[in-house]
Amino acid sequence: MEYKEHFLKGVVEFFPKQFKDNRGWFMESFNEKAMQQAGIPTVFVQDNQSVSFKNVLRGLHFQKPPFAQAKLVRAVAGRVLDVIVDIRKASPTYGKHLARELNADQNNLLYVPEGFAHGFLALEENSVFLYKCSSYYHQESESGLCWSDPDLNIDWGVKDPIVSEKDKILPAFKDFVSPF
Numbered sequence: 120m121e122y123k124e125h126f127l128k129g130v131v132e133f134f135p136k137q138f139k140d141n142r143g144w145f146m147e148s149f150n151e152k153a154m155q156q157a158g159i160p161t162v163f164v165q166d167n168q169s170v171s172f173k174n175v176l177r178g179l180h181f182q183k184p185p186f187a188q189a190k191l192v193r194a195v196a197g198r199v200l201d202v203i204v205d206i207r208k209a210s211p212t213y214g215k216h217l218a219r220e221l222n223a224d225q226n227n228l229l230y231v232p233e234g235f236a237h238g239f240l241a242l243e244e245n246s247v248f249l250y251k252c253s254s255y256y257h258q259e260s261e262s263g264l265c266w267s268d269p270d271l272n273i274d275w276g277v278k279d280p281i282v283s284e285k286d287k288i289l290p291a292f293k294d295f296v297s298p299f
């Protein structure tokens with residue numbers, strides 16, 4: 120499977136080959152060997168799926184160690200703007216973010232290591248987001264950062280997304296002490 124390493128260390132984007140014929144198309148959406156070839160040692164234990172109306176923004180979320188999660192994320196329907204923020208204190212790209220469109224045409228997948236806050240904006244109605252996690256959900260370990268934080272300076276392309284009450288009160292980056 121073709122892949123590309125991004126400037127944030129450990130972040131890899133995969134581009135599965137689509138086999139098209141007169142019935143439609145086929146692709147391998149996950150292949151452990153492809154992960155190993157990209158130098159990713161992760162074992163996944165949980166799949167998550169969410170459906171979002173257009174302009175829904177979920178994030179920026181992470182689980183604190185020892186329940187930190189690496190994720191392999193993709194849009195299986197619609198389009199999303201996926202954003203990850205490096206919150207690894209010792210990283211030279213601490214506080215920097217990557218924004219990538221994930222869509223059901225390209226079927227690109229993004230591998231997000233532990234130590235990143237993650238969120239996405241649904242660019243189309245009923246965008247279906249499917250992702251693998253390397254640790255189980257642990258509600259008490261959930262944390263996050265404010266999606267519109269001025270210091271993170273993320274251009275989401277929308278001014279007034281639909282955000283959960285929980286996400287509306289996530290902390291500012293300037294007050295943040297990373298657990299990574």
Ligand SMILES: Cc1cn([C@H]2C[C@H](O)[C@@H](COP(=O)(O)OP(=O)(O)O[C@H]3O[C@H](C)C(=O)[C@H](O)[C@H]3O)O2)c(=O)[nH]c1=O
Binds near residue numbers: 238
């Ligand atoms: C994440 C999760 C949630 N839940 C329950 C808890 C709530 O009752 C309900 C909705 O959860 P939440 O509002 O946290 O869902 P999202 O806002 O989509 O959260 C996710 O959004 C961003 C994009 C992420 O990267 C994380 O995986 C995750 O935080 O599902 C579970 O039962 N298991 C789970 O693994």
